[in-house]
Amino acid sequence: MTRRVKSDGRAARWDGHREQRREEFVAAAVRAIDQIGPDASIAEIAAEAGVSKPVIYRYFADKSELLAAIGEWGAQQIADAILPVIAADLPPRDRVTAGVEAYFRTIEEHKHVFLLVVRHHDDPHGTVAGGKAMIAAGFSRILGDGLRELGLDAGGAEPWAHGLVGLGMTTGEWWLERGTMSREAMVRYTSEFIWHAFNGIAGEYGAPIAEVAPLRAVPPQEEQA
Known part of the structure; x- marks a missing residue:
């Protein structure tokens, strides 16, 4: 037994x-x-x-492992601030602007934490890598859904999502270190850049976003219907 x-x-x-x-x-x-x-x-x-x-x-185990955990915390803060906004039921350009504003507001609230994390991007414990991947995955899903809703090729959603993460890291670091521009101005310039980039891509595919109905965030229960 x-x-x-x-x-x-x-x-x-x-x-x-x-x-x-x-x-x-x-x-x-x-x-x-x-x-x-x-x-x-x-x-x-x-x-x-x-x-x-x-x-x-x-x-x-060491300071690097603690930095990695701080990086994960920071990435979660950013994801929690941005992803719900850019998936909201708003016109596309409003979603871009709201997402950019949420991003700069979040990193400004913890300026020194953000700067610490980006300065240790090559840390062996992956201080930044895991957080970047998590945020990029969220961007990719939302971009892909939006492109498919427009009937467009969604193949570029993943690389474009990673490009957005890189843009956010570099512009965020520059803005926090230099301190020569207001948050309002950063939001305007950055959101204009992103909006015109994606509207231009959609235009290349024959469906400029400005000329179509606003993208609608589809609730999960509707997707399953």
């Missing part, structure tokens, strides 16, 4: 505790970086979290 081993759930509880502590330390790191700047040290982050440096290193 095979003896059945009953799990006491301790491993699951530890995993949950560990993940919760990591999230708490990422939140503390964000607060410290917001206050001190992108050069905030692990000691300063630990002080903000109310622990010692060795405690931080129980949950993150």
